[in-house]
Amino acid sequence: MNGYSTQAAGAYFGELAGLLAEAGMPADRVGATLDELAAYLAESGGDPEEEFGQAAELAEELTATSAPPAEPGANAHSWRWTADLFHDVKLLNEHGAQGWEVDTVDAKGLFVCTRDPEHPQQWEYRRELIPPARRGSVVDRLAPDGWEPCGTWVRFEYFKRPRAASLGPAAELTAPPQAPRRSLFLSPTFYALVAVVLALAATTLVLGADELDGGLDTVVGLICGVAAGALVSMIVLWLAARRRDKDR
Amino acid sequence: MTSDRRASWLKGVLDLMVLASLTAGENYGYEIVKDLAESGLGQIKGGTLYPVLNRLEEAGLVAAEFRVTERGPGRRYYQLTDRGRQTLAEQGGLWLSFGESVRAALLKGGVEPATPREGELR
Numbered sequence: 401m402n403g404y405s406t407q408a409a410g411a412y413f414g415e416l417a418g419l420l421a422e423a424g425m426p427a428d429r430v431g432a433t434l435d436e437l438a439a440y441l442a443e444s445g446g447d448p449e450e451e452f453g454q455a456a457e458l459a460e461e462l463t464a465t466s467a468p469p470a471e472p473g474a475n476a477h478s479w480r481w482t483a484d485l486f487h488d489v490k491l492l493n494e495h496g497a498q499g500w501e502v503d504t505v506d507a508k509g510l511f512v513c514t515r516d517p518e519h520p521q522q523w524e525y526r527r528e529l530i531p532p533a534r535r536g537s538v539v540d541r542l543a544p545d546g547w548e549p550c551g552t553w554v555r556f557e558y559f560k561r562p563r564a565a566s567l568g569p570a571a572e573l574t575a576p577p578q579a580p581r582r583s584l585f586l587s588p589t590f591y592a593l594v595a596v597v598l599a600l601a602a603t604t605l606v607l608g609a610d611e612l613d614g615g616l617d618t619v620v621g622l623i624c625g626v627a628a629g630a631l632v633s634m635i636v637l638w639l640a641a642r643r644r645d646k647d648r
Numbered sequence: 649m650t651s652d653r654r655a656s657w658l659k660g661v662l663d664l665m666v667l668a669s670l671t672a673g674e675n676y677g678y679e680i681v682k683d684l685a686e687s688g689l690g691q692i693k694g695g696t697l698y699p700v701l702n703r704l705e706e707a708g709l710v711a712a713e714f715r716v717t718e719r720g721p722g723r724r725y726y727q728l729t730d731r732g733r734q735t736l737a738e739q740g741g742l743w744l745s746f747g748e749s750v751r752a753a754l755l756k757g758g759v760e761p762a763t764p765r766e767g768e769l770r
Contacts (some may be wrong), residue, residue, distance in 0.1 A: 501695060516695075519699055521695070521698065521699060521702075543678060544678045545678070545721060545723070546677050546678055546694055546723075548693060548694055560694075561694060562694045562695055562698040564698035564699070564701070564702055564724075565677050565694065565698060565723075565724060566714060566721065566722060566723075566724055567724075568701075568702060568705055568712050568714075568724060569702040569705055569706050571698075571702075572699075572702060
């Protein structure tokens, strides 16, 4: 090994091993990964930090690519799901009553939930539409009643509160149901809205057919295009949700 | 690692801190959280506090009463019972002795107090 001390490499690999283990990588995989890196380093003769970057960054990279699928099994204590705005709070409260606590809303708009395996407790939720730069005042207004922010989506802020804040020990669950197998919940109102929008679009096109080059043929073509696009999008969404649900 | 260690410390002492905060009189969740933060325990989440309050209530160390407020949905107020006061005196005394032993051993080992970062245990 040239240009760096064995001691420095030992410290680097020691830190990396700790970080990988902390991130949940199995011990045998940690060992194999370190062996590979050490073998590379022995050949290159370089400094570990110059070759691989900061140990923390490398650990994050390695665990991100080797992480197991995010979706859990039916007995899992974490669960990701989403719903449209017409009934998301109602579903949050239903799932909260089954012990699901929202930790955050991820970049895809999914509620990231966990449930305490030993002492599951019930949660209640509310949603607030927050104008720009007003988040602090809304959070402060709700805090005395026990509401804590638990996720943001666009301008909507979600808040959670343990039901124990009003029910006491009665809010603890003794036998919560298994995690739902679904992860996508669309309401009848959402489907109705989509139908109305499509109907309005079709009506507008038909009424304005005379002004279009090609007349009715163009309208029929446009409607078919829109319908095909909508159908393909819905199939893609449905397949993605189904795949997620099957993985669990 | 550091946060895990702090979580373990908190787990061992939070019930006593809650009992201690109620010696000043009855209180509800949000104000208890504020008291604990001012004591240097950092921001305790509702998901951590209420299970502790539930256990204390079930053990008869605190008594709770839900009261409807003029504005808002109402609050559950907690107050220390005689049994809670007695437990606080006994267990709190034991904790102080334990803390002093830990402190003495660490000082003997050359450890100096660290300045906590914002939100951390003081």
